[in-house]
Amino acid sequence: MTTAAIYARLSQDKRLGTDEEGKTVEAQIAECKDFILSKGWTIGKIYAENDISATSGAPRPKFEQLLIDAPKIVVAYRGSRLSRDVMDTLRLKTAKVTGYLTDGGLVDFSSADATMLTLIRSVIDAAEGEKKSEFQKLATLRDAKAGKYRGSIRPFGQDRKGNWIEPEASAVIEAAKKIASGEQSFYETAKIWNAAGLITPATGKQGGREWTSGTVNMFFQRPRLIGYQDYDGTRYPLKDWIPLLDEETFNQLQNLIASKRTGKRGVSTSRADTHLLTSIVRCGDCGRGMVVSYRGGKSNTKAYKCPTPKHQSTVAEPLENTVALHALNLLMHHDDLTAQSEEASQNLSALMDEKRVSQTAHDTWVREAAEAGLRPSVIAMRETEHSKRVAELDAEIFKINEDLRTSIFPAFSVLDPEQSNIERNLAGWREVNLKSRRDLLKSLFQAVNVSRAGQGKRFSVDRVRYEYTELGKELACRWSKAELEAMKPQVSKGRREGRDFMEGYTPPPPLT
Numbered sequence: 001m002t003t004a005a006i007y008a009r010l011s012q013d014k015r016l017g018t019d020e021e022g023k024t025v026e027a028q029i030a031e032c033k034d035f036i037l038s039k040g041w042t043i044g045k046i047y048a049e050n051d052i053s054a055t056s057g058a059p060r061p062k063f064e065q066l067l068i069d070a071p072k073i074v075v076a077y078r079g080s081r082l083s084r085d086v087m088d089t090l091r092l093k094t095a096k097v098t099g100y101l102t103d104g105g106l107v108d109f110s111s112a113d114a115t116m117l118t119l120i121r122s123v124i125d126a127a128e129g130e131k132k133s134e135f136q137k138l139a140t141l142r143d144a145k146a147g148k149y150r151g152s153i154r155p156f157g158q159d160r161k162g163n164w165i166e167p168e169a170s171a172v173i174e175a176a177k178k179i180a181s182g183e184q185s186f187y188e189t190a191k192i193w194n195a196a197g198l199i200t201p202a203t204g205k206q207g208g209r210e211w212t213s214g215t216v217n218m219f220f221q222r223p224r225l226i227g228y229q230d231y232d233g234t235r236y237p238l239k240d241w242i243p244l245l246d247e248e249t250f251n252q253l254q255n256l257i258a259s260k261r262t263g264k265r266g267v268s269t270s271r272a273d274t275h276l277l278t279s280i281v282r283c284g285d286c287g288r289g290m291v292v293s294y295r296g297g298k299s300n301t302k303a304y305k306c307p308t309p310k311h312q313s314t315v316a317e318p319l320e321n322t323v324a325l326h327a328l329n330l331l332m333h334h335d336d337l338t339a340q341s342e343e344a345s346q347n348l349s350a351l352m353d354e355k356r357v358s359q360t361a362h363d364t365w366v367r368e369a370a371e372a373g374l375r376p377s378v379i380a381m382r383e384t385e386h387s388k389r390v391a392e393l394d395a396e397i398f399k400i401n402e403d404l405r406t407s408i409f410p411a412f413s414v415l416d417p418e419q420s421n422i423e424r425n426l427a428g429w430r431e432v433n434l435k436s437r438r439d440l441l442k443s444l445f446q447a448v449n450v451s452r453a454g455q456g457k458r459f460s461v462d463r464v465r466y467e468y469t470e471l472g473k474e475l476a477c478r479w480s481k482a483e484l485e486a487m488k489p490q491v492s493k494g495r496r497e498g499r500d501f502m503e504g505y506t507p508p509p510p511l512t
Contacts (some may be wrong), residue, residue, distance in 0.1 A: 002041040004100070006032040009049040009081045025050055028077040035075055035102045044071060064185070065089075070095040077102050080125050087300040137232075144231040147239025153203045155224055162241030171198055172244050176220065180252040186220075187213040195391070215311030216258060226250045233363030251352045253398060276320050276434065277304060277448065280441055283312040284451035284465070292316065292336070292495040304450070312450050318459040319450065323431050324437075326466070327444055330475040357395045362386045444472035 008028035025048050036043050047062040066074065071474055074097055076082035082099050083089045092099065092107060093115065099107030105121070109115040157168040161328045178184035184192075191210035193199075200215065202208030209215075227243040228235050245253075248294040281290045283306035290312065302316040341426060362382075369379050444510065446467040453463055468476055 002039070002073060003044040003071070004036045004041045004073040004075050005044040005047075005066065005069075006036070006046045006083050007066055007074050008032065008047070009060070010062075022252070024326055027065065028081065031077055031102045031442070032075045041073075045069065049076075060322070064099070066231035067091055067095045070097060072096070073098050073100060075100045075102070079105055079107065080129065081120060082107065082123055083125070084129070085126045086119060086122050088241060089119060093118075122235075143233075144229060145235045146264050147237055147241070149224070149238060150229060150231070153207050156198075156201055156219060158242070159242055160222075162224075162238055164242060164244070167196070168198055169244060169404060171196065172225075175216075176225075176245050176249050176253060180249050180256065181222070181433055182439065185213070186216040189213075190216045194277075200372075207283045220253050221257060223250075234340075234360055235368070248349060251349055254352065259435075275302075275316075276437060276441070277316075277323065280438070280445060281319065281323075281448045281450060283308065284449045284463075285311045289448075303321075306340070314450055314453075314459055314463070321426055322459075322461050322464055323441065323448055324426060326464075328429065329441075330444055330472065330479055351393055351397050355390065355397075358393070364383070435459060442469075444469060 004038045006029055008025045011220070027050065029046060031509075033043055036280045047066045049060050049062045049097075074082070074217065076099060079099075079101055082101075083092060093109045096109070097107075098109065103113065104231065106114075107118050108117060140150060148162050149155075149162070150162075154165075157165060157172040157243060160166055175184065175189045177184065177191070179189060190213050193216075194210045197339070200207045200209050200211065223230055223235060223237060223239070225243065226247050227238050227241040229238055275292045278292065279288075279289055281304050282288065283290055286306065286308050288306055288311075290306050292304050293313075294307045303313055304316055304319060305313040365382065366379060369382070446469055447465065449465040451463045451465065466472070466476075
């Protein structure tokens with residue numbers, strides 16, 4: 001008795017409106033079994049592939065196994081399920097496999113004429129597949145131009161028309177602000193959303209999962225958050241869409257994500273890095289970075305300690321306050337800080353827009369050049385020029401972000417330079433999120449060195465020595481000049497009274 005194997009395949013890119021609509025692998029196998037039984041044959045081995053697209057070119061492990069096993073007869077639901085192109089058909093011929101299709105078709109190589117007809121049908125099937133793909137792309141492009149949302153699942157925080165869905169929408173807006181300011185990470189956002197039961201939207205078997213740092217990161221890269229969608233390298237506005245974010249916040253998030261990818265910002269994002277001076281304060285004896293320890297247990301006094309035994313150790317609070325006050329004093333001499341911050345933010349937004357427009361225009365040019373048959377060398381030359389410009393834009397964006405580190409205090413002028421208001425200034429400092437404070441310190445200081453104190457002596461500002469960045473040096477020079485200028489009345493009075501005019505004066509920290 002004749003034995004016939006079965007081959008069935010289902011691709012994710014389902015073609016609506018065709019006779020294949022809704023046909024699952026199981027349904028294909030059922031029809032193939034009915035066909036085999038109607039012939040009086042015996043059902044042999046079943047080769048089933050799921051989620052293997054006909055257009056992606058992905059390997060088909062079961063198809064490869066079928067060619068190895070080389071059954072004389074294989075039954076498939078349709079020719080497009082068995083053979084995706086002429087090469088597949090020729091491989092079936094080499095394996096000496098004859099294919100029967102449930103619609104009455106044949107994959108037959110028994111004669112020259114049969115082989116010719118089989119190959120012709122294979123060419124036609126491949127062309128039909130390409131046409132369907134082209135039609136689908138045209139339909140998708142038409143929908144994108146019309147501003148229709150193309151996703152198979154509604155976006156988190158919104159319905160398919162762009163209307164907000166609570167409490168998801170509020171959670172997105174709040175998280176975006178905190179992530180952009182450095183107050184919250186993608187990992188922390190995922191934990192918060194999962195704890196609140198705000199999982200990813202679901203359709204059928206898709207979605208309905210808990211968030212991870214990676215999926216939160218990808219979510220905040222979607223232009224639909226500002227009312228757009230990308231298709232084939234071009235950005236199209238979504239019609240009647242209510243954005244969840246403004247463009248400034250969205251651009252800040254994109255730049256943050258890009259900086260994490262390139263590592264250009266140089267700021268640790270480890271969840272263990274939770275203290276103000278970690279990786280900034282160093283031991284004055286050996287130069288090693290000091291780490292946080294708790295004297296007598298975590299509920300007791302926090303201190304910064306050199307990992308080398310018997311080297312530097314100091315209570316954290318007075319050291320952190322000393323460094324913070326010095327940073328605030330320096331920034332009081334940063335001219336036009338607010339205006340500079342606003343200008344930098346505008347320049348950053350303009351550069352991000354230029355980069356996006358440049359990329360879109362370049363992608364369009366490359367696509368049209370390829371269709372027009374331009375020489376590869378011409379396209380390669382254009383690619384090189386475009387890459388060079390993108391690199392220049394990235395460098396400018398990075399530089400502006402470095403400058404913006406000094407602009408985390410929108411109302412800096414309210415800080416009181418009087419010594420009597422130190423606590424007020426420190427209270428304002430502590431209201432700023434930790435990451436922004438650390439970014440600010442790193443923009444001013446390459447390192448903060450703590451020297452040795454005498455046995456049993458309390459903390460003293462004299463133990464602290466600063467290594468400044470270029471910006472820090474400039475501001476420290478201005479501060480020193482201002483301090484000396486303020487000393488002139490005291491100097492004159494001291495000379496008149498015949499005493500040490502430097503009595504009671506605390507000099508600025510030395511510049512290194």
